[in-house]
Amino acid sequence: MGSASIIPLVLMIVMQLAYAGMNITSKIAILGGMNPLILVAYRQIFATVSIAPFAYWLERDMVPRMTKRIMVQILLSSITGVTGNQVLYFAGLKYTTATIACALTNLLPAFTFVLAILFRQENLGIKKKSGIAKVVGTVLCVGGAILLSFYHGQVIGIPESKIHWSYAERIEGAGDNSSAAQSNNVLLGPILLILSALIWSLWFIIQADMSKNFPVPYTSTAYMCFLASFQCVFIALCFDHRVSSWSLSDAMRLTSSLYAGIICTGLSYCIISWTIERKGPLYVSVFTPLQLIITAFISWAFLREKLYVGTALGSLLIVGGLYSVLWGKSKEVDNNKVEDATDDDDDDDDDDDEAIVMPLPPSIKNDMEMQSYIPSSNGNGH
Numbered sequence: 001m002g003s004a005s006i007i008p009l010v011l012m013i014v015m016q017l018a019y020a021g022m023n024i025t026s027k028i029a030i031l032g033g034m035n036p037l038i039l040v041a042y043r044q045i046f047a048t049v050s051i052a053p054f055a056y057w058l059e060r061d062m063v064p065r066m067t068k069r070i071m072v073q074i075l076l077s078s079i080t081g082v083t084g085n086q087v088l089y090f091a092g093l094k095y096t097t098a099t100i101a102c103a104l105t106n107l108l109p110a111f112t113f114v115l116a117i118l119f120r121q122e123n124l125g126i127k128k129k130s131g132i133a134k135v136v137g138t139v140l141c142v143g144g145a146i147l148l149s150f151y152h153g154q155v156i157g158i159p160e161s162k163i164h165w166s167y168a169e170r171i172e173g174a175g176d177n178s179s180a181a182q183s184n185n186v187l188l189g190p191i192l193l194i195l196s197a198l199i200w201s202l203w204f205i206i207q208a209d210m211s212k213n214f215p216v217p218y219t220s221t222a223y224m225c226f227l228a229s230f231q232c233v234f235i236a237l238c239f240d241h242r243v244s245s246w247s248l249s250d251a252m253r254l255t256s257s258l259y260a261g262i263i264c265t266g267l268s269y270c271i272i273s274w275t276i277e278r279k280g281p282l283y284v285s286v287f288t289p290l291q292l293i294i295t296a297f298i299s300w301a302f303l304r305e306k307l308y309v310g311t312a313l314g315s316l317l318i319v320g321g322l323y324s325v326l327w328g329k330s331k332e333v334d335n336n337k338v339e340d341a342t343d344d345d346d347d348d349d350d351d352d353d354e355a356i357v358m359p360l361p362p363s364i365k366n367d368m369e370m371q372s373y374i375p376s377s378n379g380n381g382h
Helices: 003-031 036-059 068-094 098-105 108-118 129-150 166-174 176-184 188-213 217-239 251-279 281-285 288-302 309-348 362-371
Strands: none
Touching: 003 036, 003 068, 003 098, 003 251, 003 281, 003 288, 036 068, 036 217, 036 251, 068 098, 068 188, 068 217, 098 129, 098 188, 098 288, 098 309, 108 129, 108 188, 108 309, 129 188, 129 309, 188 217, 217 251, 251 281, 281 309, 288 309
16 A cells, blocks of 8 residues: 555544534533534634635636625535534533534535435435435434434443543532533533534535635635624624633633634645545545544443443444445446446537536535535535
8 A cells, every 4th residue: 555545544443533622622621611603603613714825726716706696605604504503412412422523514415415305415315325325324324313312321331540630620529510411411412512513514405505705625615614704703702702711821711712623624725625626525424433443442442431322222223324425326327327328429419619617626616516425525524
């Protein structure tokens, strides 16, 4: 295996480690008393600062003329793909475990498939293997989410971790009120997380249209994060305008905000874009469940989270459904490539005097289709 194959592999593993770490640091910050809405606001501020230089350096000569239609699409993208998605996600994280939050993120491809059909961006194709795989995968994902949300079952007998992180233990003790709130709102957390995935999938529907008129991903992400900064700050101030709540003097609050904004938005977007360009969207997608495994292990090791039968079974169903949807989508993309190649052959037989129309290259078009099935592909992954 050459370096060309090893580097994308290592980067994808590192990114899943980074996302898992963000779930843990964010959970600890929230347990320590940080308002999740304020955490989201700071994340967008730091994300804007981190992604804007890349947008300027890489795309300053490529940005199309801004129109009212594009402005509206960017605004809607910021509301769905950033503000709505993350406010609901981090609010849900407050009332559930990092493992469950991570598992429910994998609902995104199934929700995207359903919305794409409703908005007529995709065909159901139930008579094809690809269509059957996507339908079965969607059913598995939804079934797993229901099982994970409504059924806990017995605690799986995993020995208690021997690792002691004094800060986490201190926060865990100080966060008894948060733990009590979590116990009293068993369903609230999963419901908020499911709504987060649903709104996030709506972003992909908007993005599919916007990317045709505004094909500068770094710039569009910078605009989204910039607008979301104002939206998230406004929402957070409506619920908590105390100066002390906005203080970042606590090391974990500052670390989690910087980490989520710079590493898990700015840097991650660049790495994911680089990997998609070289390996394709499907390659990036298959690493997503690794984040769940890493998060579950770190939560057990450092936060002493207990793993229940319902959580494990629900997570397995969701991951199985995820891969089924991805397989179906990849099969569909392969079929489209064959059809595009056939169309190109037919075009070659036409008269030479006809006007030449340059369609979107099949490889790019198919990559754009697959990219809508990648959690975290907008740089605001969880």
